[in-house]
Amino acid sequence: MIRIALDAMGGDNAPRVEVEGAVQALRDLPPAFRIQLVGRTAEIEAALQGHGTVDRARLEIVEAPEVVGMGEKPLAAVKGKPRSSIAVGLGLQKGGQSDAFISAGNTGAVMAAATLMLRLHAGVQRAAISPLFPTAVHPVLVLDGGANVDCDARELVGFAHLGSVYVRDVLDRPRPGVGLINVGEEDEKGNAVVKEAHQLLKQTPGINYVGNVEGRDILAGQCKQGRIDVVVCDGFVGNVILKFYESAGRMFMGLMKQAFPDVLGRPEAKQLFRFLDYSEYGGAPLLGVKGVVIICHGSSPARAIMSAVRAAAHMVETHVDQDIGAELAGGGAGAAR
Amino acid sequence: MIRIALDAMGGDNAPRVEVEGAVQALRDLPPAFRIQLVGRTAEIEAALQGHGTVDRARLEIVEAPEVVGMGEKPLAAVKGKPRSSIAVGLGLQKGGQSDAFISAGNTGAVMAAATLMLRLHAGVQRAAISPLFPTAVHPVLVLDGGANVDCDARELVGFAHLGSVYVRDVLDRPRPGVGLINVGEEDEKGNAVVKEAHQLLKQTPGINYVGNVEGRDILAGQCKQGRIDVVVCDGFVGNVILKFYESAGRMFMGLMKQAFPDVLGRPEAKQLFRFLDYSEYGGAPLLGVKGVVIICHGSSPARAIMSAVRAAAHMVETHVDQDIGAELAGGGAGAAR
Numbered sequence: 052m053i054r055i056a057l058d059a060m061g062g063d064n065a066p067r068v069e070v071e072g073a074v075q076a077l078r079d080l081p082p083a084f085r086i087q088l089v090g091r092t093a094e095i096e097a098a099l100q101g102h103g104t105v106d107r108a109r110l111e112i113v114e115a116p117e118v119v120g121m122g123e124k125p126l127a128a129v130k131g132k133p134r135s136s137i138a139v140g141l142g143l144q145k146g147g148q149s150d151a152f153i154s155a156g157n158t159g160a161v162m163a164a165a166t167l168m169l170r171l172h173a174g175v176q177r178a179a180i181s182p183l184f185p186t187a188v189h190p191v192l193v194l195d196g197g198a199n200v201d202c203d204a205r206e207l208v209g210f211a212h213l214g215s216v217y218v219r220d221v222l223d224r225p226r227p228g229v230g231l232i233n234v235g236e237e238d239e240k241g242n243a244v245v246k247e248a249h250q251l252l253k254q255t256p257g258i259n260y261v262g263n264v265e266g267r268d269i270l271a272g273q274c275k276q277g278r279i280d281v282v283v284c285d286g287f288v289g290n291v292i293l294k295f296y297e298s299a300g301r302m303f304m305g306l307m308k309q310a311f312p313d314v315l316g317r318p319e320a321k322q323l324f325r326f327l328d329y330s331e332y333g334g335a336p337l338l339g340v341k342g343v344v345i346i347c348h349g350s351s352p353a354r355a356i357m358s359a360v361r362a363a364a365h366m367v368e369t370h371v372d373q374d375i376g377a378e379l380a381g382g383g384a385g386a387a388r
Numbered sequence: 389m390i391r392i393a394l395d396a397m398g399g400d401n402a403p404r405v406e407v408e409g410a411v412q413a414l415r416d417l418p419p420a421f422r423i424q425l426v427g428r429t430a431e432i433e434a435a436l437q438g439h440g441t442v443d444r445a446r447l448e449i450v451e452a453p454e455v456v457g458m459g460e461k462p463l464a465a466v467k468g469k470p471r472s473s474i475a476v477g478l479g480l481q482k483g484g485q486s487d488a489f490i491s492a493g494n495t496g497a498v499m500a501a502a503t504l505m506l507r508l509h510a511g512v513q514r515a516a517i518s519p520l521f522p523t524a525v526h527p528v529l530v531l532d533g534g535a536n537v538d539c540d541a542r543e544l545v546g547f548a549h550l551g552s553v554y555v556r557d558v559l560d561r562p563r564p565g566v567g568l569i570n571v572g573e574e575d576e577k578g579n580a581v582v583k584e585a586h587q588l589l590k591q592t593p594g595i596n597y598v599g600n601v602e603g604r605d606i607l608a609g610q611c612k613q614g615r616i617d618v619v620v621c622d623g624f625v626g627n628v629i630l631k632f633y634e635s636a637g638r639m640f641m642g643l644m645k646q647a648f649p650d651v652l653g654r655p656e657a658k659q660l661f662r663f664l665d666y667s668e669y670g671g672a673p674l675l676g677v678k679g680v681v682i683i684c685h686g687s688s689p690a691r692a693i694m695s696a697v698r699a700a701a702h703m704v705e706t707h708v709d710q711d712i713g714a715e716l717a718g719g720g721a722g723a724a725r
Binding site: 245293 | 461523524534537538569571574576577578579580582602603604605606607608621623624625627628629630631632633634635636639640642643644647648651654656657659660663664
């Protein structure tokens with residue numbers, strides 16, 4: 052049995068969307084997991100009213116009276132609101148009563164609380180938000196997606212480890228290729244941090260480093276030097292590309308609907324739009340903390356919440372958390388499995 | 389009369405593509421300009437053979453026996469090859485015999501040579517590659533697109549000036565909105581350089597600063613605070629987004645062709661594909677140098693070269709170079725026009 056705690060008070064439309072996502076997940080996904088809706092019980096119960104019969108044996112409400120707002124300063128919110136849905140939800144995992152935590156709330160607060168409460172695995176310098184980018188070939192994991200706006204070279208190497216374990220476990224690719232985002236493929240390209248990281252990555256055992264990659268290589272899933280499964284960058288660059296990509300997908304959908312309104316009803320259109328829709332991908336794991344944490348968009352629809360529940364369950368099943376612990380504790384000797 | 393020097397030896401398929409682009413430009417664009425093809429005369433003449441009658445009164449060949457390779461180190465190439473097509477082409481402009489220079493060759497070498505030979509306008513710290521991003525609303529200028537991988541806050545402010553003058557002159561938008569790329573809109577977001585630039589930009593007269601913008605705001609052409617015409621970032625971030633965007637366009641086109649092969653022949657498809665095709669946009673100006681310089685992709689097709697010729701002519705006509713000189717010399721008091 053897998054127990055997944057869901058921050059019911061997190062997103063822009065909480066708790067309505069979170070409750071709807073939880074109900075959908077219980078209906079559509081395998082019965083092997085339970086959901087713990089964390090937040091104000093009365094509001095959650097009210098939101099549950101509209102959904103007919105729900106299997107309450109698999110859906111628990113865990114009271115958390117405080118709510119962290121989207122605009123609150125992360126650290127102050129975490130320290131000032133110990134009974135927030137974020138703190139209570141992560142507390143369940145810390146206490147062994149839950150296996151994963153999902154939130155569409157204040158990203159900074161979730162990161163801060165997760166790092167403080169669950170702590171980082173030994174050998175991990177920084178936790179990284181790790182979104183999966185859909186491509187026409189295979190999904191590519193990009194990290195850091197925004198947790199750390201400044202990174203040194205060793206931290207970038209750490210992201211390469213985190214991403215490699217995730218892709219090996221969760222996407223079942225035995226030897227993930229890792230690229231370092233740069234402005235060109237040559238050794239001398241980039242700023243000081245990236246140049247140093249490039250040299251370090253070349254010498255790091257356990258990492259299948261393909262080399263510097265450019266912006267165009269991410270969606271190609273490959274470059275001249277090989278296949279790319281993991282792309283490493285600082286959280287500033289990662290965050291900008293991530294948000295840019297989502298908006299490019301939206302723009303492209305809009306242009307297509309305008310140009311070919313008659314094809315919208317076709318099944319191929321549905322498939323294409325699903326590809327371009329981030330809610331299919333259900334948030335991004337925060338890798339490096341001891342535990343399973345998934346961070347969703349504030350504007351996540353119920354479908355994205357459901358996808359995140361599925362993704363969290365899969366992370367628990369594939370032991371990615373334990374494997375990260377083993378890989379990083381070994382100084383990144385890697386490929387222990 | 390406008391004289392445009394074109395590096396005939398620059399791109400991956402030089403001089404064939406450059407010659408073809410020049411011939412097309414002479415046929416399709418207004419007669420107000422002449423083209424100076426710079427490179428190895430014999431090779432250029434040979435490439436001209438296939439093109440039937442060409443108005444040679446408007447097409448001059450300027451001999452330059454040396455060629456800078458794509459893989460050469462920029463500074464060494466510039467110093468070691470004073471008779472390269474890049475040096476000779478820029479020399480024409482420096483000597484008053486030409487009004488603009490276009491190259492699809494070694495980007496670093498073009499930047500280095502342009503900075504050394506034409507020099508920067510007073511008040512400009514760094515020249516910036518300034519690509520125009522197509523969007524569903526209005527094109528948005530993003531700078532720096534890759535000339536400077538490390539930038540300090542004052543340099544980012546300089547890019548805001550350069551971009552504002554360009555958009556005012558060339559795109560005829562009287563009061564361009566400037567955004568600073570960041571991971572969130574709040575004052576406290578970003579790394580140290582971006583935070584400082586944000587504070588400086590708020591106090592800079594002559595800049596219509598809308599504030600921090602996120603990756604998703606670029607293609608929207610606006611954010612909560614207002615309309616965005618110019619987006620400022622360091623050359624590392626700009627280069628990654630630029631290349632990422634081009635590849636996203638290609639990927640979307642591929643997916644669409646796969647999903648709806650039957651709509652490809654429609655005029656709307658042609659229009660959509662043209663929108664997604666960077667060769668419509670004809671390279672990116674190198675703003676800040678005293679003169680007009682446009683840098684094209686190494687893989688530019690003839691159509692992109694023709695678009696670059698048109699763009700260069702328009703830059704000359706609208707006096708953007710002189711206006712940058714006036715704006716920056718005045719410490720950026722701006723909006724002198």
